[in-house]
Amino acid sequence: MPELTPLQPGADWFDLAATESDWAEAPADLLGNLLTGLHLVRAFEESVLELAGEGLVHGPAHSSIGQEGGAIGSCIALRSSDQVNGSHRAHHQFLAKALYHVQPKFDPLAGFGEPVEHLLYRTLAEIAGLRDGFCKGRGGSMHLRWAEAGVLGSNAIVGGGVPSAAGAAFAHRRAGAGDVAVTYFGDGAVNIGSVLETMNLAAAWDLPLLFFIENNLYAVATHVEEVTREHRLSGRGQGFGIPAWRVDGMDPLAVKLATDAALDTLRTGGGPAIIEADCYRYFHQNGPLAGSAFGYRSKEEEADWRQRDPLTRVGMAMVQRQLLTEADLDALRGRAQDLMARCVERIVEPEGQGRRIRPELWPDRAFVDVGVRGDLQELAGVRTAEQDGFDGPMKSVRFVQAVASVMHRRMSQDESIVCMGEDIHRLKGGTNGATRGLAEDFPDRVLGTPISENAFIGLAGGLATDGRHKPVVEFMYPDFLWVAADQVFNQVAKFRHMFGGDTDVPLVLRTKVAMGTGYGSQHSMDPAGIFATSPGWRIVAPATPFDYVGLMNAALECRDPVLVLEHVDLYAERGDIPEDDLDYYIPLGSARVARPGNDLTVLTYLSMVGESVAAADALGVDAEVIDLRSLDRAGLDWETVEASVRKTHNVLIVEQGALGTSYGGWLADEVQRRCLDWLDQPVERVHGGEASPSISRVLERAAIARQDEVETGLRRVMAARGTPLGD
Numbered sequence: 090m091p092e093l094t095p096l097q098p099g100a101d102w103f104d105l106a107a108t109e110s111d112w113a114e115a116p117a118d119l120l121g122n123l124l125t126g127l128h129l130v131r132a133f134e135e136s137v138l139e140l141a142g143e144g145l146v147h148g149p150a151h152s153s154i155g156q157e158g159g160a161i162g163s164c165i166a167l168r169s170s171d172q173v174n175g176s177h178r179a180h181h182q183f184l185a186k187a188l189y190h191v192q193p194k195f196d197p198l199a200g201f202g203e204p205v206e207h208l209l210y211r212t213l214a215e216i217a218g219l220r221d222g223f224c225k226g227r228g229g230s231m232h233l234r235w236a237e238a239g240v241l242g243s244n245a246i247v248g249g250g251v252p253s254a255a256g257a258a259f260a261h262r263r264a265g266a267g268d269v270a271v272t273y274f275g276d277g278a279v280n281i282g283s284v285l286e287t288m289n290l291a292a293a294w295d296l297p298l299l300f301f302i303e304n305n306l307y308a309v310a311t312h313v314e315e316v317t318r319e320h321r322l323s324g325r326g327q328g329f330g331i332p333a334w335r336v337d338g339m340d341p342l343a344v345k346l347a348t349d350a351a352l353d354t355l356r357t358g359g360g361p362a363i364i365e366a367d368c369y370r371y372f373h374q375n376g377p378l379a380g381s382a383f384g385y386r387s388k389e390e391e392a393d394w395r396q397r398d399p400l401t402r403v404g405m406a407m408v409q410r411q412l413l414t415e416a417d418l419d420a421l422r423g424r425a426q427d428l429m430a431r432c433v434e435r436i437v438e439p440e441g442q443g444r445r446i447r448p449e450l451w452p453d454r455a456f457v458d459v460g461v462r463g464d465l466q467e468l469a470g471v472r473t474a475e476q477d478g479f480d481g482p483m484k485s486v487r488f489v490q491a492v493a494s495v496m497h498r499r500m501s502q503d504e505s506i507v508c509m510g511e512d513i514h515r516l517k518g519g520t521n522g523a524t525r526g527l528a529e530d531f532p533d534r535v536l537g538t539p540i541s542e543n544a545f546i547g548l549a550g551g552l553a554t555d556g557r558h559k560p561v562v563e564f565m566y567p568d569f570l571w572v573a574a575d576q577v578f579n580q581v582a583k584f585r586h587m588f589g590g591d592t593d594v595p596l597v598l599r600t601k602v603a604m605g606t607g608y609g610s611q612h613s614m615d616p617a618g619i620f621a622t623s624p625g626w627r628i629v630a631p632a633t634p635f636d637y638v639g640l641m642n643a644a645l646e647c648r649d650p651v652l653v654l655e656h657v658d659l660y661a662e663r664g665d666i667p668e669d670d671l672d673y674y675i676p677l678g679s680a681r682v683a684r685p686g687n688d689l690t691v692l693t694y695l696s697m698v699g700e701s702v703a704a705a706d707a708l709g710v711d712a713e714v715i716d717l718r719s720l721d722r723a724g725l726d727w728e729t730v731e732a733s734v735r736k737t738h739n740v741l742i743v744e745q746g747a748l749g750t751s752y753g754g755w756l757a758d759e760v761q762r763r764c765l766d767w768l769d770q771p772v773e774r775v776h777g778g779e780a781s782p783s784i785s786r787v788l789e790r791a792a793i794a795r796q797d798e799v800e801t802g803l804r805r806v807m808a809a810r811g812t813p814l815g816d
Contacts, residue, residue, distance in 0.1 A: 106343055107346055127158070127403060128425040129184065130185065142377045146218075149231065152376075159273075159303050160184075160185040163185075163348040164189055165185070167189070182273045183235070209429065211223055215233060227587050247281055255291050256560075258270040259551075274300075288363075290539055296361055297356065302323065307380065321335060335364075336367070468643060473675060476633065490522075492637060495638045507561070509545055510538055521601065521657065542570075546562055550581040566601070569600075582624065582625030597650075598653065602657065602695060614747070618746075620721070621721055621755060629654065630720055680729040684714040691714045694744070697745050715730060727763065746777050
């Protein structure tokens, strides 16, 4: 028989309940502050549902009626400098944090000031999609951000905002002022990979992050007990060594007490904590109907939960203690409703038998794409340089040395830069030496991560929007973008635009194209085509060590997320960089003529620049090879491209990777749209096969393009223009 020894959990796990003595001893001003916040949120949500019922809210209206106790009870314990974010049901969290920011103390017997009314009006305007909203109407019900109040932004992807909250917590830990981040999410999100990855990362790095689980029992219509065996969701903390509190979310005082306990851990360097608040949404997932109307829960269940209403709980406690009368409660509710009625009147006007949104409040249609990316004013006036015109002393280095050298230079001058990725702090500079020397000289800013791309790129996104740091993230292979696709494309790429167009996201993502190394289908992609389809990302692809230095400097100065592509074929190649000057810039959006010519234009990037030049030289073709360098839609140097096409009248686009994720497909379409009058024939392309590269040396070579395929492409173009090449 084996010997069994019970194991003890590594973290505390409590069920916390407020006692009658807690209620009796709670300060009167605290109870009044709680009660006023609860009534303001309730009146606001009732107004939202009223407008939704009239069809005046375009899109969802995820009401939090019934769940106010968790948001109010937790946010009342926070500082203005603490930060929060939430998921799609976040009106109450946004308002709770913002209300106590604009007015930390409320008197339930007094009126509300102009800042409170302005806050409620702007929030209502945002949910209605109007220009006066916090995100200028782009966010609506699910994307609410007000950085001044410490609201990082709510999120429509279930669990999607949790990693970015870890970024805020990371910034707070480094600042050392005792501030914290709180991320709110529901029972449905607890089983999302990015949430669990972030719990692990936050625990490993001792981040002051409070995971606040609002367990309202239903993910739309599916009951929590249908989807998880352990439906006490705070138990997730045990797997990561995170202390947790389980509390009645319909009891705002209990939530406040649990939050105070958790904050004691967070503010003193104890790492993250979890609070699970059991609560209930009175209405369906979206809109003004009860859940029972859809058949997934009973009217009796709904009635039972309504008996535990948090507004009633706090109000009756104050009446019992003779702090308020029932008439005072009615008056408070009336004042909150009157305030919301004024807010509603500001956004609607009569129309026929009903109402409509005031037309003058809609955003201008011309605003539709404003803020997809920044305007690059941060790069105005920087010192630029090109290798051809550089007159200082030069030295020959391997490409990968240039990668490490420029990062070392920037980190030595800019303490805001933080690098993170898998193994970048080991192996003498990661798997290829690109971070050589950084961990030794900047040990607190070069962080080896768990294998959890969703968590650490999402953390970096939150760190970037916090504004105090410039994260540089390495994906060991670009194929891992699919693992982290939500954070890469739904979060980082969209932050600026969906939150109103003025949220900076200074993040650099480095990754290497590894075709030809035998690493197979899941480690060999070229991601340029995928990123080019995602508005928000800038993309640079340096082909020489000199260009790498200048483009990385520009990427680190840029206030948008920038993908920096590297190629393993280039790492060992040598090229010149300045001996003692690594501070020049190559502007984003500038191409380089790598080989002048008159007969045809070759558009290419990364290692295929050299392959294309070699192919043209081998065939004696008078081809102009353009190294695009900047690959995103906003960064294409059309001035250089069009000047070449006007001269040659023929275009060949060259890329190495697979047809399915091709960068050249959209580029060919755009070239033909812009340059049709100058073209003598359709744009031709060189690319890899349909399948991803596989392990076999022979099959891998057959799947990708190199010099031989470029030569074939050059022959095809020259033959079509009437000047075929000899054998």
